[in-house]
Structure formats: structure tokens, C-alpha cells
Amino acid sequence: MRKAIYTIFAIFLLSFSFKSIASAEISDIRVSGESRFETAVEISKAAFTESETVILSTAYNFPDALAGGSLAYKEDAPILLSAKDSLGKATKEEILRLQAKKAIILGSEGVVSEKVVKELNYIGVSVERIGGKDRFTTATMVAQKLDNPNTAIIAYGRNFPDALAVAPYAAKNGFPILLVEKDEIPKSTKEYLKNIENTIVVGGTSIISPKVMSELPDPERIYGVDRFQTNAKIIEKLQMDSFSSYISTGYNFADALTGSVLAAKNNAAMLLVKSNELPAPIHYVLNEKKFSEAIPLGGRAVVTDSVVQEITDLILNNSMETALPISADNTYTSHLISSKDADYYKLNVEKPGKMSFSMARNKTSDWYLHVYNSEGERLGYTEIDTGDGVHTFNLGLSKGMYYLKFEDSTGYNDYSNISERYTFDIDFDSVNTFEQEVNDSLSQATVIKTDTLVEGQLNLKSNSDIDYYKFNLSSPGKVELEFNQNKTSDWFVTVYDTKGNEIGYKEIESGSGAYHLDFGLNTGDHYIKVTDDTGYDDYDDSNDTYTFKLNYEKSDRFEKEINGTMETASTVKMDGNDYTGTIQGHTSKSDNDYYEFVLPEAGNVNVDFSRSGNADWNVYFYNSDGIEVGFYELESGTDSRYLMMGMPAGTLYMRVTDDTGYDDTEDYYEPYTFSATYEKSAFFEKEINNKHYQSTPLVFNQEYKGAIQSYTHSSADVDYYKLDVPANGTITIKMNREEYDDFKYTLYNEDLSRVTYGSVESGFSQYSREIVLEKGTYYLALADETGYDDYYDSFETYTFQVDFAQY
Template structure:
């Protein structure tokens, strides 16, 4: 699954590692491409109406020649289940009148004053017995307010330029689906009538659609809960809007329209909304942002709005060959937890398997969006996925607390989630303990201890303190009141009010149970484990190091010890009544004894080999096993618990740490054991960074450049976080200590391709210069020798277009080959 825990955490760290992600090559079919068109905009408009409506008691009439008043019509049309019919200013043509008769229309909403749609059209409609309601203001801005007054703001608002049409068209079908009004504005300030309308409204989010070149920063700052959706041009803004709402869109169906004229996209906006589909705005030659978006989609149907004069035959050919579709054969059910009184967010996506063998996240529409978290309870919800006939189940447990019994979902490792915060330690900072809120705020170091095996329960953190020989400590969630609980190095887990632990030294060994406050230490068994234990349903499952690490279970009071199998294992995971483990099979490889992947029921029956792979550091989560493959260079893999859908996730040596929400946290052994995270479907591979260095102002001249001490490996690289303001330039200075390649990575989604990274020598001469891509990312490498110095200059050729110029800059050296 993927939920807020995952998406928020991923947004914290923006250095993407596309080169580390493995993507399999699969075959898929081309989509069905249909063109909805006519000889002109009015015939195209009526073709769209016929496609979507057999009857329509309500119809929206908008001007087909003059865009401003018409831009705000889509949400109103959706709310009335009404098509939009376009007209010239003075007269409805005969085809439009015939269509109104076929639709059995009773009510028409005319958008705009008589200067846009004349009273003669109103008279035509009245002659047909149709009731007319005109929504008009003194100008386009007040007209948008009049339309907005027919809607609500409970899902937010969209602010778009009233001086150009593409940005409003990008959000029109989405705003329509969300019952969200589109309000028009001038460039520099919010019109008075719009401001007055918004004054007393409860607005959860105000989407500002378009960059500061079309809607200024002053407009954004005047709004409640503003969020800008923009790119460097109309195409990038369109894709930015679609990416923002992709979790709520059905991307198996798509509408495509020209970005260079408004009628076709406006006509199709309500039809697209009825399919919960996006409108992709194109030119005949696709830009990189549009191309990348289309290539990523699993789309079955593409509807082109307009004739070849709007979207030409070459573009249609490219769509047919670029977009692919593969049938979904399975969607995974989801198990999740919510804390009592938590504002629970339903996971927007689930993992789907396709007939071409690939897996990816797909949006889920749940049968409910509300859950009572006021008390502990278990719930089951059903969801649907477009293009899949089956149902998806969400099994949700509302709990007062979590403990080691839920370690498969992010407890008992170096990363743990607890009541809205992520707690973690990383070797990049001496395994000191940090916490950060799941919205990306409040990053705080809470302990200087070298902490491993973090367990969180009952508002306390329990951990192995390697600063004190691995003894077990606990502390409050803010790091206060640190207390030593167990004075021995131990394998342990916390369940309910007890710590279960096992150890062996020269004097003694065994399994023990102790209260979480350190009292009532009780020996349970003379058995011990060096490796792994899991607790479920009042049983301890463990690899018994007294018996060649065979798998045993015993009750939590130490009674009922049972040997389940003789397999020698170092890792045990439990899920849904099964034990999953890696075990030696008697063979030998160049890496030592051979291990295979097995499962066995918790009663010791139905021992089954899952895979001949050589797994290590595995975690079982929601029906999948995530592990490091010793047979394939220690790359990260996943495989279903039934042995199907084996999928490579990374092409670097990796060690699985934890799984939380929709993210796998892992160590990259090829990068000095740096911590990384990747989505469960293998996308969005990125650094998990504990230390961020702030840019030191003033560094806006060559002489005042901020000096960087670049690491010798990417895993050790700490990013510089800075901000490019209007007319700002930032300089950085680097001196090489050894021969090697200096690697430079710049990331700033907010600046996008408006950023330029320049490498300069000590005399200020440009060695290399490159703009960022549309997504704000660029990277390159240059050879340096000991003692050589270079400068990095960050700038923007169009600084006036920057509103929030936050960026991350990372540098590191790699040895020369």
C-alpha cells in the first residue's frame, strides 16, 4: 500500500536515483485511440456531447469564440450532470437546437453577459420551452464568482488566469470531479469581487494554477492554504496538475486536446470528468514532460478531442505507439494500522500485477473514506480499481499502541513509525537517534547514543545501545529519561508490557521476559537465539541456537516448547499464520553454504520451498517478501509469498532495513552503507538523509563562495539546502584532496528548468554549464586532481519567475577508473 506515511516521508528527500532503480522490459498492447471531432469547433463540441449524453435535462451554454467566461463552466456543468454546448455570440445554430431537443433539455445555464451571449439566444431557448438562468458579472472575474456561488468550497478552490486559457483547462476536469470552483484572476492581484467571495469561506486548499508569470506571488500569499501548481510553460503546468491529482484519477482512460486553442478541451472537460480521466494538453510535437508522463501510463483508451487541425495525424500516431496498456490480473489486499484518535488517511494506491509480469501502484476508490478511530476496533473496507473486475480489501486495525508483534511493518529495526512520527538512526551520523513528523517538519535529534533495533511501544523507545556494548535502554519519545533496562547484549522485542530477550555469554544463556520498566525479570527457557525471534498469538517463534538454529516455538510463559522443523535459519518473519524463513539446503556456493527461501505454517505443517534464490535480510509485508539476493550481486528483490512475480527492485548491493507504509528502507552497500528508500513497486528510489547542510549566506559572489568538503562516496554525501531568490546567484568552492571524478547533482522541483548549474575554474572561466530538466534535476561529473579547485555557480536566467527557489545540491568524489 501507499499512504500519507509513505508519500510525506518521500517528499522530504528529493535526490532521485533513477540509475539505481531496475526496470524490467515488458511487452504491452497499444491503446484504443479514438478521435472525437467535427468540421469545426461547434461540430466537435456536439460530437463530444453525443458521446457523453443521451439525455440532459440541464445544459450549460458558453461562448465558443471568447474563452474567459467559459473557463469556469466545467465544475458547474459536472454538478448539474450537464454537457457544455458552445455557441457564437448572437445565435444558436440549427445543429445545437436539434441537439437540445434530442437531449430533452429543460434548463439552460448561460455563462456570461449579453456582450458574450446575446439575449437573442436566450429568446431562442425560451421558444423551445427551456428555462434560462444567466450567470454573469460585470467582467470575466465576477462571472467566475457567479458560477462559484452555485458550488461549494469544501474541497478547495482553483485560481487560474482570466487572461489566458491553458492553465484553467488543465484543472477543469479535476475541479469538475471535485466540485471545486474555478475562479479567474488577473496577473498581479486578486480581483476585489473574488476576494470578497472568499472572505468568509472555509477553504482547505487554494490551488494556484500557473507560474508567477501569470499569477503573482502576491495572489498566492492572499489566499487561504495556497498551493501553486506550475511549470515553465503550459505543457509542464498541465503535467504538474495531473501529477498532483494522479492518485484520484483513472489513468486507464485519457483525453488529449490542443493546448493552442480552448474550445475542444473545454467541450471535453466534463466528459473527461465523467470518466474521472485527465485532459493532456499537447502540441503536435510533444515536450519532454508530456512525453515522460504518457510513457509512464497504463492507458487503455485515448480520446483525441478535435480534428487533425488541432491534434495532427503524426501526434495521433505517436500516441498509439507511445502509450501502452496491459491488463491487471491481480491487486493486493492491504493490511494497515491506525492509532486511536488518529486522523487516518486511506491508502490511495495498492500494488497491482499485470499480465506482462510487471507490478506498480494503482489508484483505489474505497467504499468509504471515514473510519471511527475513537476506540480500538477492526474494520474491513472494499475498494475498486479501474480495469480490474475484482475487489481490493483493506483490513484496518485501530490500536492504542504498537509493539514488536507488528515488527514486519516497521518496528524493531533502525527505522520505526509511531503516532505521526518517523524515528530512525543512521550510520552516516553515528547512529544517533532522530525523529521527524510525517509531514516533513520537526526534524529533531533526540539522542547521541549509537542506537540499533529501535522498538517503540507505550510512548517509549527501546533500543540496543552500542555506545554501551549493545545493552538495552529505553527513553521517552523526546529522548528524555534514558534508562538502562537490560545489562547485557541481547536480541529482543517489545510486546505489550514486556520485553522478551535472549542472549548467551560465557556464564549463561536463555530466553527471558522482563517488564518494560525493568522489573520482574523471568527466565523462560534455556534455549537462546543469536539471530531472530517473532511473537504472535501468545507464542514466541525463534531460531534455536541450541539446536543448530532450527525453528521452534514456545508460549510466552516459556511452556509448550515445540520444534517446528530442522531447517537451520537466521531470519524469521510471520504473516497470516505462516513462518517465512531462509534456510541452508545442504548445498554450497562460492558465497558459502547455499540458502533457499521457505515457508511453513505456525503449527509446523506444509513446509514449502518458495524460491531457489539465495535470500538475506528479508522482510515480509502484505503478501510480499523483500530481500537481498546473494545469487544476484546482493541486489534488492521482491517476490510474492507463493513464489510468483519475482521482481528486481535495485541494481546495487542492498540490505533491507524496514518497511513503513509504501516504502522499503534499505542500506546501499555500494555507497558506504548509505540509507535509501524506494517505493514498494520499485519507483522513486531516493536518498534517506539524516544531515542537511544549510547554505551559508552571503555566497552570492565568486569571492564569497561557500567552501564545501565533498565526501568520497555518494552514500556519505550530505546535501546543501539553499534558496535562489530573484536575481540571486549562489557560489560554492571545492578543492580535491585526491584524484577522482567530482559528481554534482542539483534538485529543485520548484525552480524546474529555470535553474542553471555552471562549473568554473579559479579564474571564473566556465568549464561546463547546463540547465536543469523540466523536473528541476541535473547532474554531471568532471575529473579533478589533488589540490585542484573549482567553483559551482547556481543561477536562474529568469529569476523573476522564481517564487520558491528551494534547492538541494550534492557533491561527492568517485575514484578514477
């Protein structure tokens, strides 16, 4: 019943299916010679550049040679053909080309005589003969040369088609091909089978009986109604993972025999055909199984172009819809059949990771490789130029289906690579440390972890590639972006907060070290963008791999970007412990780092700012109304600067920026360090007190501290104190002299008329002066005294008090 159904289906295919296919061009790749000897030589040339060993079989009879494919594959040797008493010119020249040192002859002297042995010896080739009293014994002797397999192929010993159809599979897996009679297992075969656990029987009951089947270890039968259907069944059962195929006549053993090693080396199936007709079973299996290519073995007399055309039409993979499935960790070979041809392959990625493509360069041919996602969006491409060595291309992919497209690269001084075969390897590493395309926007960003090395590359696309990465911080801290330099490539790196606001930017120039970019960041998601930096005397760095690592240190002692305004200022604990910040570079503006100091009551804030040996900063202070109350240019050095601010209760803001001036450089990503302390007291000046109406009220007989700040504007700081003299009497101004600082004071009455003034020069003693005053309100203004051989005493502190005695 099954046979009848199959026959009807075959007639249906022949009547209708063939007519619906639009013919494509076919390539001129054909492995053939003028004779079976020369075809065997051409097959050898296609598979081997050299070989220490050759397998030699008679050209005119099949029995001894049937089992030779597995041995040839094991020895990495071609199968060549010989006449009984002569090697023949073509075979001899091929042995010399291969520089072979040894020949293994299959069969007795009755099929390959001692004359051939002497001929081999004469050209420096030693000989080993494997031949028994009959074909069954010879097959067993060949099997004994293999590496103790647990599976054997069982074939009919009186004909060749089934054995040849399965030969590439047997060779690839190291399985011997053992021969049997229809109703009997020969003694030598039976003896060998004692060490075999499984058998695969090729052929139906008309050539291998159920009786023989019952005597085999754990047998499985693969068969069809004829040699072609058996061939198709072998492919369906055993070779659906084969990538390419070879076409051979099903009516002669020589081409398929010598081609079995070539097919095995390329993980290919053997398609047996009629000389001028594609058998229906082979047509059927080609509807189910696509091969990358189908290369005919032998001349057009044994496999016509019309048959090759039919097979080519069935296996076309020139679109995403007809793409040929491939998998990782495999090698694939094919060729373009015409100047307009493109080969498509599809790769199913089950886990995110890195796809690594490698392809041996060819000295005469070039190709383009394009990679697309399932939506047809090109993720990247690369040109495989002519030359030596191996071309590599990496691409990070997320889970999904992807398509690889090969096409001819024919450009200036180039030519078409049609019929030039290409071979490529696909490896896939399921890691989450390589970028995953498409990641061209914040919403598509590749998720990465801190303290892990990340790899990526900017791929060639229709537009410039952009790589985005996303990382999350569960606690505030410092993130050091350690971006490794490349000796030939340059990149731009930009960091963003969770809303896409730019935090920092840096050009990574070529070199051999690494850039270390520090960011103090808050909790939440943050993003990194990598783009190509192609500028003057530079070139496109596409397809060059870059690596970076995010070193994370959990701490609340770093600035928290974005802190570029008072509203986003990082809060500072005034406990004397260090804080660290960094002025980042930006694409369009300068970075500003704001900090806030919250004073629950009036008092003094002292900021200890550590200087750097090679960086300069500007430090600004503002009150809660945003009015500047101090400025300091922190030049490079090795010591610290103490910046004191007497303030009322409320919030004091500090802003740090880069100071880039004459003979200076931008100090981007140079970290700065400061600490802050707070001393609660009513007896400090309270900025802003630059005018009489802003005066700090003064209590007599009480020591006060203050500091003369500098400003970005031209006017210098003046500290006003208000004195309410209760009665006529004498005030005494007492002020500690400072070692390097000079101050001046002016006393005004309530009408702001100057009453007196004086200077307090640097020194070590205490300054004291008595002034007689009438009852009333007065204002004491303290300022910096900058004179000859002196310098600006910015943020230099002073200590003084005013005593009162009534008279």
C-alpha cells in the first residue's frame, strides 16, 4: 500500500511540481575528467593539497572498493583508481602531486597486480595491501583498520548503489561498511559483528532478507523501492544535518566511490541520479531538505546539465524565505552560481551572545557578508577581501532568527567570483557580556552588569552604527568606566542618566593603554553610548572590537550625577570625611558639580579642598537665594586649601568647575577631593554681609571669626558688623595678627560717615586700638589689605573682638 501511494505521489511530482519552478542559472563547478581515472584525480584535487597516504582501488570492479570510504576518511586520504597492471598517467601524476609516501591497495593481486606495486615503489611510495579471499573478507579487513566503532553499516555485497549512497555518512562517522549475501552473513562478517552493538541495514528485503536482519545486532533498516528511493531515505534518516551535496550517477560506482571522501570531508550527502533525469524520490527529498550546493561528479555524459539545473532550482537559497538553516560550531561551504546570485542562511539564536564568523581569505576572490534580523533590518556587514589569512567578524545578537547573506564583491580592478567556492565557520558564545544588536537607541540598549568586561563593535550599516548599553545601580556610588584603547581605532563614549540627559563624554583615542572615566552616580538606570570617531588623518573603525569594564564602588561619598544645578545638588554630610567628584567632559557644555550644605543653625562651614598635582578647578559658593558669596581658583599643587564660610541657618551651595586657562589643559575626569565640617555658633560672620544693611550683629566682649572671600566680579569682599553702643564710652578693637595676611578696617556711624580707619598688618602679636565713641549705632567694615609685595588674601580667616567700656 505504501509503495502504491509513493508511486502515485512520484507521478504527481513529475507531472506538476517540476513545471512550477522558474529556472535559475547554474554554475560551471563540476568535478570531472575525461575518464573515471581523471575524475578521481579531480576529486582528489578538490579535497587535498597534499596527503601522505592514498587509497588505491581497481577502476573496473566495485566489490573490494565499497568499504574503502571510511578508511580513506580515517587516513585523510583520497581514493584513486588503477588498472590491473598499471597506475595510469593521471593517477601517477596525482600521487606525485600529493607527495604521498604510502598507498593502501584494496583487493588482491587479481584486481591490482604486483606490477602496480613495483610502479609505486619506483616512485618512492610504500605499499600496504588489504585483500581477502573474497569481497566480504576484504570489507572485514578494512573494517579492522578503523577505531573500534560500535555501529556498522550492512550492505548487499553483489551490487553497489546502496553502499555508495551511505558511504559519506559512514566515512564521516567512522562506521565500517560490511557486506552480506541476501540470505546469509558470511563468516568473516559474522565474526567482526561480535564487537558491534548497532547495525544500519541499507536496502530492502529483496536484497537483504529478514533472516539476515534477525541475526544482526540491534538492526535498523533503511530502504526504498529502488536505489534512488533508498538514497533518499538514507538522507532523510541520517543526513538531514548535511550542509552540501554531490551529484553522481546511480548506474556506475567509480565517481560516487571516489567522491565519498570528498563528501564526507564537507559533511555532504551523495545524490544518485539518472544521467538525464532527476528521480522522483530525490526530487521529493530536495523539497524537504535544502543543501547549500549540489556539485556534479563526472562529465555531462553521466550527469547532464538538465539534471543539475533541476536540482539547482530546488535548492536555491537566494532570499530570506528560502534561506538555508545553519547552526553554530559548524563549517559550511558553498558558491555563488551567477553574477546576480546571493546565498542566504538563517541562524536561530536561542540565547543572547556573540556570533563569531570566520572565513579563510582567497587570493583571487572577494565577498560581502550581510547580517539581518527577522524584520529585514541590516545589523552589519563586512567585506572579505582577497589575501591570505582568516577574515573574522563578530556580532552580538539577542534571542531570535537572523539571516546571513553572501554576495559577490566586484569592484575596482576586481572581477566576478562566480563559481569560486567559499567556506566559513560560525561559532556562537552564549554570553551576556557582548553587545546585542539592535542596540541603536536607549530603548534597545544592551543590559550589562558592573565589574564585568564587556565587548562590542561598531558594525558597518546603511547608517553609522551606535551602541547603547544600560546598567543599573541599586545604591549610589562611583562607577569607573575603564575603556581599553585600540592601536588603530578611536571611539566617542557618552554617558546618560535614566532620562537620557548627558552626564559625560570622552574621545577614546587610539593607543595601547586604557582611559579611566569616573562618575559619581545615583541609584537607577544609566546608559553608555559608543560611536565611531572618524576625524582628521583617521579612518572608519567599523568592525573593530572594543572592550570596557564598569568598576563599581558603593558609597554615598561621591557626587551624584546629574548635579549640574542647585536643584540637583549632591548633599554633603559635614562630618570631616572625604567626598570625591569629577568634572566630566560634555559634547556641548561644561560640566558643573553642585553640592549643598544644610545648616540647621547659624555657624561656620569649613571646606578642606585637596589640590591635585596636575589639575585646576574653580570653586564657587552661593547662598540659598543663588547669590554668590565666594569664589576660589584652586590651582594645581600638593597641599590643601581651607575655604571657610560663616553662614546663617539655611543652605549653602558649592559649585565646582574646570579651570582651563593659559598654559593649562582641560582637567576632565581628573577627580577632586574635599571634606567639610560645621561648627554651630552665633559668633561667626553671616554671609552675605557685604553692605551695612546686611551687617552681622556684634556682641561686645565676644570673639568673632570671619573670612574675606573673593568673587568672580570685580568688587572685593567686605564684611560688615553692626555695633550698638549703649552709652558714651570707649571701644577696643582687638585682632589677632596673621602670619601672612593683612587686613584693613573702617568704622562708620549711623549716617555712614567714616569715623576712623586702620590696618592690621601681618605678624604674630595681637593688634589693639581704643576708639572713643558716643552712644549710637556704628558699622565696622573689614576688608583685605592688598599692597606692595603682598597678595590677595582670599578665604584667609581672621579673628577679632570688640570690647566696650562706659565712661
